[in-house]
Amino acid sequence: MDYLLTEEQQMIKDLCHQIAEEQIKPVAPHYDQTGEFPWDVVKVLADSDIFGVAIPEEHGGMGGGVLEMALVTEQLSWGCGGIALAFGATGLGTFPILLFGNEEQKARTLPDIAAGRKLAAFALTEADAGSDAGGIKTTATKDGNHYVLNGTKQWITNGGEAEIYTVVALSDKSKGARGASTFIVEKGTPGLTFGKKEDKMGIRGSATREVIFEDCRVHKDNLLGREGMGFIIAMKTFDHARPGVAAQAVGIAQRALDEAVHYARVRKQFGHPISSFQGLQFILADMAIKVEAARALIYSAARMIDGGVKNIAKDSAICKTYASDTAMQVTTDAVQVFGGYGYMREYPVEKLMRDAKITQIYEGSNEIQRNVIAAALIKESIAKYGD
Numbered sequence: 001m002d003y004l005l006t007e008e009q010q011m012i013k014d015l016c017h018q019i020a021e022e023q024i025k026p027v028a029p030h031y032d033q034t035g036e037f038p039w040d041v042v043k044v045l046a047d048s049d050i051f052g053v054a055i056p057e058e059h060g061g062m063g064g065g066v067l068e069m070a071l072v073t074e075q076l077s078w079g080c081g082g083i084a085l086a087f088g089a090t091g092l093g094t095f096p097i098l099l100f101g102n103e104e105q106k107a108r109t110l111p112d113i114a115a116g117r118k119l120a121a122f123a124l125t126e127a128d129a130g131s132d133a134g135g136i137k138t139t140a141t142k143d144g145n146h147y148v149l150n151g152t153k154q155w156i157t158n159g160g161e162a163e164i165y166t167v168v169a170l171s172d173k174s175k176g177a178r179g180a181s182t183f184i185v186e187k188g189t190p191g192l193t194f195g196k197k198e199d200k201m202g203i204r205g206s207a208t209r210e211v212i213f214e215d216c217r218v219h220k221d222n223l224l225g226r227e228g229m230g231f232i233i234a235m236k237t238f239d240h241a242r243p244g245v246a247a248q249a250v251g252i253a254q255r256a257l258d259e260a261v262h263y264a265r266v267r268k269q270f271g272h273p274i275s276s277f278q279g280l281q282f283i284l285a286d287m288a289i290k291v292e293a294a295r296a297l298i299y300s301a302a303r304m305i306d307g308g309v310k311n312i313a314k315d316s317a318i319c320k321t322y323a324s325d326t327a328m329q330v331t332t333d334a335v336q337v338f339g340g341y342g343y344m345r346e347y348p349v350e351k352l353m354r355d356a357k358i359t360q361i362y363e364g365s366n367e368i369q370r371n372v373i374a375a376a377l378i379k380e381s382i383a384k385y386g387d
C-alpha cells in the first residue's frame, strides 16, 4: 500500500530499514541472548541523526512528528523489537518536555537528545501502581527552590542507561491524582540510583530497571508545566507515544510475515513447497491483511496527531490495541508456518513472538486501552444523543 509519504519521510524509512537490515538484524540474537544494552547500535542511530527526527529544528532535530517517529520505530523493530526501544523509550521520555517544557527546559535537554548524546526515559510505574497509575507513592516535597523526591519507580525502559528522566511524583499527597507533578531528573543528581535490572521474556536488548529516588533534590526549574499537572502530562504523553508502540508491533509483525513467506517458499513437504498448500496460503494472506490494516491505522492516527487534532486518546488507543494484538497473532502464526523449526531458538520467529507480547502490556495494557476506547464511545454517544 502506498501511504504517499513525503520524500523526507521515505528517506527516513529507507535509511532505518537499511540500518535494521545491516546493523541490527545481525546483532539481534546476541543482545537477545545476553540482555546487554546495544550501545553500538545506539551510536549508529546517533551518527545517522535518527534520535532527532521528532525534535524541532531550533533544538537540533529534523522537525518531524509522530509519523516520522513511527516510521523509524517500525523499521528498527523489523530488525529487533528490543534494540529499537532505545529509540522508542527515548521518545516516550522526551514527549513530556516536547509537549509541556518551557523554552529553557527544551534548550537544556533537547539538543543532546536529538544528537543521541543522551537517551531519555519516562518513569511513572511503581510496584503497586501499574494500570492504576493514580496509586503512585513517590513523593516530591517542596523545600525552598527545590523538590525532594523519594520513592521507587519500577520497570523503567532505558533505566540506568538514559541520562534524562521525566518522572511523575506526588507534590501534594492530599490531592491524590490531582497532586501529581512531572519533573526532569538528570542522571548524576545525588539521590538518584538504579536498582534491579529485569530478566525478561522478550525485548531483551532493552534495559528495564528500577529507578530509585532517595532524598533526591531537584531544582524547581525542572518542574514541567505546573504543579498538579503530572497526570495530564502523563496521559498526553501516552496519547502521543502509543502510535510508537503500535509501530514497534507492526515492525515485529512485518518481520514475522517476511520470514514466514520466505520459509514457506523454501520448505518442502509431500514433494512441494509448503507455500503451494492453500491451507498455508490462507494463513499468510490473513497475516498480511492484519499487518497492513494495523499500519494504515497507525499512520492515520499519527497524521491526526501531527495535524493538531485535539481528541486523540481514542484513536491512539485503537491503533495501539489493534497493532499489538496483530503482532501477537501474526508472530504466533509465523511460528506455526515454521512448524517444529519455529519452536527452536536457532530460527528467528520464536524471538518475534516473545518480543511481540510486551506490546499488548505496556504503555497501558490492551484492557486499559479498551477502557479508553469505550469511555470515548460513550462520551461521543452522550454528545450526539444526550443522556
Ligand SMILES: Cc1cc2nc3c(=O)[nH]c(=O)nc-3n(C[C@H](O)[C@H](O)[C@H](O)COP(=O)(O)OP(=O)(O)OC[C@H]3O[C@@H](n4cnc5c(N)ncnc54)[C@H](O)[C@@H]3O)c2cc1C
Residues within 6 Å of the ligand: 089, 121, 122, 123, 124, 125, 129, 130, 131, 132, 154, 155, 156, 157, 158, 200, 208, 358, 361, 362, 363, 364, 365, 366, 367, 368, 371
Ligand atoms: C518490559 C516493560 C517495560 C516497561 N516500561 C515502562 C516505562 O518505561 N515507564 C513506565 O512508567 N512503565 C513501564 N512499564 C510498566 C507498564 O506500563 C505496566 O506494566 C502496565 O501499565 C501494566 O501495569 P501492571 O504490569 O502493573 O499490570 P496491572 O495493572 O497489575 O494489571 C494486571 C492485569 O489486570 C488488567 N487490568 C488492570 N486494571 C484493569 C481494569 N480496570 N479493567 C480491565 N483489566 C484491568 C491488566 O490489563 C492486566 O492484564 C513497563 C513494563 C514492562 C513489563
